[in-house]
Amino acid sequence: MSSVRIPPVLRDAVGGSRSVAASGATVAEVLRDLFQQFPALRERVTEDGELSRFVNVYVNDRDVRYREGLETPVAEADTIILLPAMAGGSS
Amino acid sequence: MTDQTTTQPQIREVTVADALRLAEAGYRIIDVREELEWNEGHIPSATLVPLGDVLGRIEAVIPDKTTPLLVHCAAGARSARAVARMQSLGYTNAVSMKGSALDWRRLGGDWEAPQPLLTPAQQRRYSRQLLIPEIGQKGQRKLLDGRVLLIGAGGLGSPSALYLAASGVGTIGLVDDDAVDESNLQRQVLHTADRIGMPKTESARITLNALNPETKIVEHRERLTGENVERLIADYDVIVDGTDNFDTRYVLNDAALKLRKPVVHGSIYRWDGQITTFVPFVGPCYRCMYPVQPPEELAPSCAVAGVLGVLPGIVGLMQANEVFKLLLGVGETLAGRLLMFDAMATRFDEVKVWRDPQCPACGEASPFVAAPAQMAEALEEAVR
Numbered sequence: 334m335s336s337v338r339i340p341p342v343l344r345d346a347v348g349g350s351r352s353v354a355a356s357g358a359t360v361a362e363v364l365r366d367l368f369q370q371f372p373a374l375r376e377r378v379t380e381d382g383e384l385s386r387f388v389n390v391y392v393n394d395r396d397v398r399y400r401e402g403l404e405t406p407v408a409e410a411d412t413i414i415l416l417p418a419m420a421g422g423s424s
Numbered sequence: 425m426t427d428q429t430t431t432q433p434q435i436r437e438v439t440v441a442d443a444l445r446l447a448e449a450g451y452r453i454i455d456v457r458e459e460l461e462w463n464e465g466h467i468p469s470a471t472l473v474p475l476g477d478v479l480g481r482i483e484a485v486i487p488d489k490t491t492p493l494l495v496h497c498a499a500g501a502r503s504a505r506a507v508a509r510m511q512s513l514g515y516t517n518a519v520s521m522k523g524s525a526l527d528w529r530r531l532g533g534d535w536e537a538p539q540p541l542l543t544p545a546q547q548r549r550y551s552r553q554l555l556i557p558e559i560g561q562k563g564q565r566k567l568l569d570g571r572v573l574l575i576g577a578g579g580l581g582s583p584s585a586l587y588l589a590a591s592g593v594g595t596i597g598l599v600d601d602d603a604v605d606e607s608n609l610q611r612q613v614l615h616t617a618d619r620i621g622m623p624k625t626e627s628a629r630i631t632l633n634a635l636n637p638e639t640k641i642v643e644h645r646e647r648l649t650g651e652n653v654e655r656l657i658a659d660y661d662v663i664v665d666g667t668d669n670f671d672t673r674y675v676l677n678d679a680a681l682k683l684r685k686p687v688v689h690g691s692i693y694r695w696d697g698q699i700t701t702f703v704p705f706v707g708p709c710y711r712c713m714y715p716v717q718p719p720e721e722l723a724p725s726c727a728v729a730g731v732l733g734v735l736p737g738i739v740g741l742m743q744a745n746e747v748f749k750l751l752l753g754v755g756e757t758l759a760g761r762l763l764m765f766d767a768m769a770t771r772f773d774e775v776k777v778w779r780d781p782q783c784p785a786c787g788e789a790s791p792f793v794a795a796p797a798q799m800a801e802a803l804e805e806a807v808r
Contacts, residue, residue, distance in 0.1 A: 340696070341694055342693065342722050342724070342729075351768070351769065385718075386715065386716040387722070389713070389714070394774060394775045394776050395775075395776060396775065396777070398780075399778045414773070416762075416775070417718045418670065418713075418714040418717065418718055419696070419698055
């Protein structure tokens with residue numbers, strides 16, 4: 334099982350957890366398992382079955398856009414980070 | 425000097441008063457002190473040839489060996505040895521000023537001393553940071569000459585502005601069109617309870633000038649838009665982005681790329697913060713990191729989602745830390761790295777942010793395109 338870090342705006346979709354476990358040998362497989370466990374999360378970050386473009390996915394500290402995308406391999410000890418942009422600031 | 429005087433007994437030495445007359449009469453002045461001494465002050469018309477360089481360099485500096493030369497140092501010892509060496513090379517009209525440079529000034533000789541980097545008051549005020557090797561007087565001068573623009577005089581802008589002003593950043597611009605609201609005071613520590621209703625930039629100016637009267641505070645009472653962004657950022661060295669919405673962040677990103685301004689980015693949500701630094705065409709830009717803006721429900725502002733007061737304090741100061749390094753030109757910034765702070769777990773995480781060659785703003789097809797050499801260098805940096 335790999336560990337998936339859940340950003341604050343998505344935590345209510347996973348029961349408030351900051352990090353959840355999911356299994357799979359690639360990012361796509363891990364996400365599939367994740368969405369099976371947390372259907373509410375699927376609704377929030379996918380469009381027509383695809384991961385939305387505004388969510389960055391990192392395996393450890395590497396953006397999968399610069400690796401093999403959703404086919405990027407994932408090892409048991411890896412940490413996956415889901416990261417949509419944050420808006421908050423001053424006002 | 426004895427070895428020289430035995431071989432060159434004919435050294436002509438003149439008093440400081442005579443030296444002044446010779447200078448007046450058109451003698452070329454050669455200063456044979458060290459460069460460090462020269463930098464502290466020198467005769468404006470003099471040429472620096474340190475004693476150790478006389479044999480090697482004087483013929484290049486003064487090709488005509490009959491030129492009348494007035495040679496001086498701090499007291500007259502080095503200049504006598506310099507004249508001896510010049511004579512050994514065949515110079516026939518070199519004289520040594522026997523006396524101090526101080527006497528030269530006392531008798532009314534021209535003297536040019538550089539402005540000291542810092543005034544005595546500045547030396548006292550900034551003494552603790554002058555002791556830091558990476559800052560010192562030169563670094564402090566850079567801070568005093570530094571111009572930093574804060575987008576937003578609120579949660580993130582408050583802590584950065586306070587510390588930037590305290591440490592002597594010379595000019596701080598504040599872009600904000602809001603007035604102080606009671607609900608701001610839980611985190612926006614620039615403002616005070618008796619200033620509710622006052623424009624935030626004015627409240628900020630009062631606080632910052634009370635802390636450091638020397639810092640020039642420029643109030644820009646407007647909202648950053650596509651129309652005013654270039655005018656607003658043009659005169660600043662570093663931009664600190666503490667805005668509260670994506671539209672402004674994209675607008676700022678594109679203008680900063682165009683005008684080559686580094687942007688220190690901070691964003692916050694309840695217990696979480698993100699910080700990074702965008703250095704145009706060196707590291708990635710905001711669009712490389714977030715090419716697509718999330719829908720509103722996934723990116724609520726603090727006004728909607730709430731925010732812990734201490735969080736903008738921590739993130740804002742991390743931004744200020746980036747500003748110091750950019751102004752001083754030292755250390756390693758967050759360019760190419762996104763730092764994430766989780767206040768609930770007290771935990772920092774970091775991910776790499778790549779420069780996207782396909783980025784519409786700073787990639788290969790950038791409308792703000794850099795010179796090819798700069799691009800190549802930047803790409804090298806990005807893939808390192």
